[in-house]
Amino acid sequence: MWLGIDVGGTFTDAVLVEDGKVISQSKAPTTHDDLLIGILAAIDLAVPSGSPLVIERVALSTTVVTNAIIQGAISEVKIVLMPGPGLNTEGLFPVKPALVSGYIDHRGRVVKRPNEQEVLAQATLPGKIFAVAGKFAVRNPVNEQQVSEWLGKCKPRLVIAASKVSGSLNFIRRTNSAYYNAACYFVFEKFAQAMEEALAKRAITAPVHILKADGGTLPLALAKDYPIESFFTGPAASVLGVMALQPSMADTISLDIGGTTTDIALWRKGKPLFAERGATIAGYNTAVRAFRLHSVGIGGDSYVRRESDKIVVGPMRLGPAMAVGGKEPTLSDAMIARGDRVFGNKEAAIAAMASLALPGQSVQDVANQVIAEAAYIVRQAIEDTITEEIAQPVYTVNDMIHPDPFMPHELIGVGGAAAGFVPVIAKQLGVSYIVPPRAEIANAIGAAVARPTMSLTMRADTAEGFYSIPELLLKQPIHSPQFTLDDARKILADHLLERAREAGIRSTDLEEVYTEEFNMIRGFSTIGKMISCSLQIKPGVLMYFNEGQGGVRHE
Amino acid sequence: MNKLGLVFFPAFDWAITPTHPEREERLLYTRDQIVEEGLLDLPQIHEYKPQLATLRDLERVHIGVPNLRSHIKDAHFVSAGGAITAARAVKNGEVKRAFALVRPPGHHAMRMVHGTRGFCTVNIEAIMIAHMRKHFGIKKVAIVDTDVHHGDGTQDIFYHDPDTLFISFHQDGRTLYPGTGFTNELGGPKAFGTTLNLPLPPGTDDEGLHYMLDHFVLPILEDFQPDMIINSAGQDNHYSDPLANMAITAQGYARLADKLKADVAVLEGGYSIEAALPYVNVGIILAMAGLDYSQVIEPDILSKQGKSNLGYMEKLVQQQWTVWKNREQLAKEQIAKWGDYFVRQKNIYYDDSGIQEKQTEKVRLCPQCRGFMTIATQAETAYYDSQSAFAAIIEQDACPACRCAAKDAVSKEIKLGRYDHYFIQDKEQDTLETIK
Ligand SMILES: [Zn+2]
Ligand SMILES: [Zn+2]
Numbered sequence: 001m002w003l004g005i006d007v008g009g010t011f012t013d014a015v016l017v018e019d020g021k022v023i024s025q026s027k028a029p030t031t032h033d034d035l036l037i038g039i040l041a042a043i044d045l046a047v048p049s050g051s052p053l054v055i056e057r058v059a060l061s062t063t064v065v066t067n068a069i070i071q072g073a074i075s076e077v078k079i080v081l082m083p084g085p086g087l088n089t090e091g092l093f094p095v096k097p098a099l100v101s102g103y104i105d106h107r108g109r110v111v112k113r114p115n116e117q118e119v120l121a122q123a124t125l126p127g128k129i130f131a132v133a134g135k136f137a138v139r140n141p142v143n144e145q146q147v148s149e150w151l152g153k154c155k156p157r158l159v160i161a162a163s164k165v166s167g168s169l170n171f172i173r174r175t176n177s178a179y180y181n182a183a184c185y186f187v188f189e190k191f192a193q194a195m196e197e198a199l200a201k202r203a204i205t206a207p208v209h210i211l212k213a214d215g216g217t218l219p220l221a222l223a224k225d226y227p228i229e230s231f232f233t234g235p236a237a238s239v240l241g242v243m244a245l246q247p248s249m250a251d252t253i254s255l256d257i258g259g260t261t262t263d264i265a266l267w268r269k270g271k272p273l274f275a276e277r278g279a280t281i282a283g284y285n286t287a288v289r290a291f292r293l294h295s296v297g298i299g300g301d302s303y304v305r306r307e308s309d310k311i312v313v314g315p316m317r318l319g320p321a322m323a324v325g326g327k328e329p330t331l332s333d334a335m336i337a338r339g340d341r342v343f344g345n346k347e348a349a350i351a352a353m354a355s356l357a358l359p360g361q362s363v364q365d366v367a368n369q370v371i372a373e374a375a376y377i378v379r380q381a382i383e384d385t386i387t388e389e390i391a392q393p394v395y396t397v398n399d400m401i402h403p404d405p406f407m408p409h410e411l412i413g414v415g416g417a418a419a420g421f422v423p424v425i426a427k428q429l430g431v432s433y434i435v436p437p438r439a440e441i442a443n444a445i446g447a448a449v450a451r452p453t454m455s456l457t458m459r460a461d462t463a464e465g466f467y468s469i470p471e472l473l474l475k476q477p478i479h480s481p482q483f484t485l486d487d488a489r490k491i492l493a494d495h496l497l498e499r500a501r502e503a504g505i506r507s508t509d510l511e512e513v514y515t516e517e518f519n520m521i522r523g524f525s526t527i528g529k530m531i532s533c534s535l536q537i538k539p540g541v542l543m544y545f546n547e548g549q550g551g552v553r554h555e
Numbered sequence: 556m557n558k559l560g561l562v563f564f565p566a567f568d569w570a571i572t573p574t575h576p577e578r579e580e581r582l583l584y585t586r587d588q589i590v591e592e593g594l595l596d597l598p599q600i601h602e603y604k605p606q607l608a609t610l611r612d613l614e615r616v617h618i619g620v621p622n623l624r625s626h627i628k629d630a631h632f633v634s635a636g637g638a639i640t641a642a643r644a645v646k647n648g649e650v651k652r653a654f655a656l657v658r659p660p661g662h663h664a665m666r667m668v669h670g671t672r673g674f675c676t677v678n679i680e681a682i683m684i685a686h687m688r689k690h691f692g693i694k695k696v697a698i699v700d701t702d703v704h705h706g707d708g709t710q711d712i713f714y715h716d717p718d719t720l721f722i723s724f725h726q727d728g729r730t731l732y733p734g735t736g737f738t739n740e741l742g743g744p745k746a747f748g749t750t751l752n753l754p755l756p757p758g759t760d761d762e763g764l765h766y767m768l769d770h771f772v773l774p775i776l777e778d779f780q781p782d783m784i785i786n787s788a789g790q791d792n793h794y795s796d797p798l799a800n801m802a803i804t805a806q807g808y809a810r811l812a813d814k815l816k817a818d819v820a821v822l823e824g825g826y827s828i829e830a831a832l833p834y835v836n837v838g839i840i841l842a843m844a845g846l847d848y849s850q851v852i853e854p855d856i857l858s859k860q861g862k863s864n865l866g867y868m869e870k871l872v873q874q875q876w877t878v879w880k881n882r883e884q885l886a887k888e889q890i891a892k893w894g895d896y897f898v899r900q901k902n903i904y905y906d907d908s909g910i911q912e913k914q915t916e917k918v919r920l921c922p923q924c925r926g927f928m929t930i931a932t933q934a935e936t937a938y939y940d941s942q943s944a945f946a947a948i949i950e951q952d953a954c955p956a957c958r959c960a961a962k963d964a965v966s967k968e969i970k971l972g973r974y975d976h977y978f979i980q981d982k983e984q985d986t987l988e989t990i991k
Contacts, residue, residue, distance in 0.1 A: 084854075085852040085853075085854070086837060086850055086851055087592045087594065087837070087841065087846075087847075088849075088850055092593070103854065105854055106584050106587045106588055106591070106833055107829070111854040135591060135592075136591055169587060169590040169591045170593050171591055172596065173593060173596070277596065285596045391604050392604065393563060393564075393602055393603070393604040394604065395563070395565050395566075395567050396567045396569075397566055397569050397629050397633055398568055400605070400633045401607075401629045401632075518579060518583055519573065519578075519579070519580065521573070521574045521578060521580060523797075524574045525574065526574070530580075530583065
């Protein structure tokens with residue numbers, strides 16, 4: 001039996017699942033000052049003490065890192081940066097970095113070694129937490145490694161090399177990832193420790209997994225080294241929830257309709273799309289792999305009013321629905337008044353709609369208008385999202401001439417306010433829709449069943465005669481001039497599986513994220529190959545839910 | 556707003572041949588540098604996916620023998636489309652400037668197309684300009700060709716167009732392909748002085764390049780007042796380029812982009828794919844986006860060798876400046892000298908296709924209108940039969956007499972039957988007619 005927990009903005013949900021069924025579910029208020037209180041309350045409700053249920057796995061989608069960053073409750077970190085020549089990086093990092101010498105070129109060749117004196121001069125920061133980053137370090141980690149070693153001599157609390165955190169190009173993003181990873185390290189460590197102790201007290205000894213922004217999980221022990229991966233996991237949990245509740249092989253759009261926002265995710269042939277380069281954290285670009293989600297300011301609690309005779313919905317929230325004691329009409333009140341949703345006081349919801357009615361206008365009519373207005377905003381956001389997806393640049397003639405256009409014909413809605421709302425959006429878009437059962441706890445279900453994942457990147461340059469796997473700070477010679485993409489894949493797969501095994505991940509199901517292979521020609525003859533390859537333990541869900549045969553498709 | 560639109564299309568699956576300088580790998584290291592520097596994340600830069608140009612877009616400029624489709628690959632629709640996307644983004648006001656960092660290149664492609672020459676099959680800048688004139692009502696255009704090779708294709712296409720100012724600086728044609736671009740190539744009689752060539756001695760460095768820019772190119776652009784400035788941004792003037800012998804640095808290129816303030820830059824050549832392109836392109840992108848490019852420096856910069864003969868530059872500027880100042884008077888003299896028709900013979904070599912083309916271009920110097928032009932062309936290869944064609948090109952504002960005369964010229968040739976193919980390119984009707 002698996003336990004999934006999702007820490008949301010208002011509530012912390014817990015579910016207990018087995019064999020595609022929800023055994024129990026619970027809800028407790030989220031306690032932002034100490035998330036653990038709310039988490040444990042939800043667990044205690046879902047798994048009463050003395051319960052004979054055997055928990056085999058606990059997976060958690062938590063906002064601990066997100067909160068720490070938003071509240072500024074993170075450690076002071078010094079960025080030691082080897083930018084080399086190029087872009088002026090001023091203002092692109094959350095703190096002013098210490099610039100030191102050292103440069104690797106695009107082929108991974110050391111152009112300039114770092115300087116020990118320069119580096120040690122930066123080691124005076126009282127907190128002694130460092131993020132080390134260099135341009136093109138993913139092509140050759142030697143400079144980052146050297147600088148980290150030198151810093152290590154000064155008894156630091158923590159040194160994080162950026163190419164270990166992300167193996168992809170874009171050193172601004174890698175640097176920011178390393179910075180936030182270092183800054184959240186101790187906050188997360190403290191949380192993880194408290195979590196483990198609390199579970200032990202409840203005799204839950206199952207392995208604990210933390211959900212990442214890319215929808216995979218990491219065992220807690222490993223997650224401690226990569227806390228930034230758990231940034232913004234609520235939407236990721238929801239995407240996983242959709243996958244578990246309503247698997248589809250088509251191009252679809254899923255909507256998670258919450259209290260204040262609707263998150264839009266795009267799915268191509270059953271797979272959710274990722275943010276092209278990584279997540280943005282507190283306004284800074286990072287390399288954190290995350291789903292491509294578009295948030296629009298419409299949710300159940302969106303404030304509804306008339307502005308010069310026109311019904312206006314959102315984007316602000318002034319409080320809960322009038323049906324549950326709020327002071328101003330909300331989108332939820334419209335749904336409750338229409339009978340789409342059943343909670344709170346229907347009379348109060350009707351009164352809320354009546355307060356918006358023009359002379360002679362029926363409550364039903366006002367509610368319809370409110371929902372249509374809100375749906376229109378979401379619909380426009382969906383259309384913008386699709387336009388943006390179609391405008392994604394491609395870099396081969398083949399992709400230009402034979403495009404694979406994104407053509408969604410289906411809307412899948414989850415979240416508390418999905419029921420009355422999604423049908424109206426679908427109708428406006430002219431597509432079918434499904435609101436699967438358990439849609440309101442999709443996030444907790446998603447967390448409960450998310451697969452553990454892990455990825456590695458390799459760059460092999462057979463002309464220079466080496467390959468590197470940045471996440472392992474590894475640089476190895478290539479002996480055979482016949483080294484191919486297949487060889488690269490094999491070596492990378494071995495490393496990935498070994499690393500997964502060490503982390504207690506049992507899955508051996510690998511998936512190619514990215515490959516690239518170029519012949520290198522100099523003076524009209526081939527001198528080697530440039531190979532890039534990225535593999536991951538296949539993400540997805542470990543369990544599908546088919547209670548009531550899934551959702552019903554409405555055309 | 557100081558936003559740069561970037562159309563990046565490295566055509567990672569297109570090559571002329573596997574080991575040709577125009578191969579898949581060409582923009583690989585540029586891509587790596589752009590991505591690693593994080594340029595695509597900057598709010599000052601917006602990346603655009605290229606649109607596909609249409610055959611109509613291409614045939615608004617070119618006449619292919621026996622037809623254009625048989626010479627072009629899908630890649631050409633993308634790179635021409637990329638240039639169009641860049642120009643549209645600027646003229647729609649979405650961005651301040653745009654850079655079409657695309658392949659395949661185009662500035663050696665002339666109006667008549669028998670094959671590929673200087674790695675170019677269709678002229679992507681000319682196609683872009685024709686598109687913009689047709690759809691955006693652009694009139695006056697200035698093209699500054701900063702590729703190390705003379706932009707002979709672009710010069711050919713706009714040679715008789717007084718609304719298009721073509722300035723090319725390049726390594727002296729006596730020392731480099733295509734062997735043209737001398738100071739006496741100044742445009743047809745009615746467009747005299749709107750083609751200006753600045754052949755530079757091998758070894759010219761940043762100082763020499765910027766001397767020409769400051770003392771000639773910028774003042775002339777100021778004088779011409781174009782609706783649009785296009786930069787044919789070849790990068791083979793770089794000191795490390797394997798196909799040429801100049802000594803320009805990434806800083807030299809970036810400062811050029813900064814001063815020129817082109818509305819649209821379009822990549823042309825540049826074959827030092829590792830040592831130059833990554834840095835030159837980052838420099839140009841930053842400069843066009845109004846960002847600090849002062850730290851864009853090649854790692855091997857110390858090895859650069861170059862020196863400019865400023866005495867030569869000064870004389871060159873003086874000579875061409877005199878032409879520019881007196882161009883109206885000189886045009887009158889040219890027209891008087893030629894009378895009703897301007898005629899020139901051209902020998903054109905297609906290095907990539909192994910074709911030798913002989914062309915006779917005859918332009919009607921009509922006092923009422925821009926007139927029309929006929930081109931008689933014969934292309935020979937070692938392997939195939941010769942392909943010949945006769946074409947009439949009717950200008951946009953052609954008077955009824957010229958329209959008639961152009962059509963008559965084609966009818967007459969059809970009767971004589973001396974050519975394999977006959978065409979009428981009508982700029983007024985926006986058509987290319989193939990006459991059987
Ligand atoms: Zn060139
Ligand atoms: Zn006329």
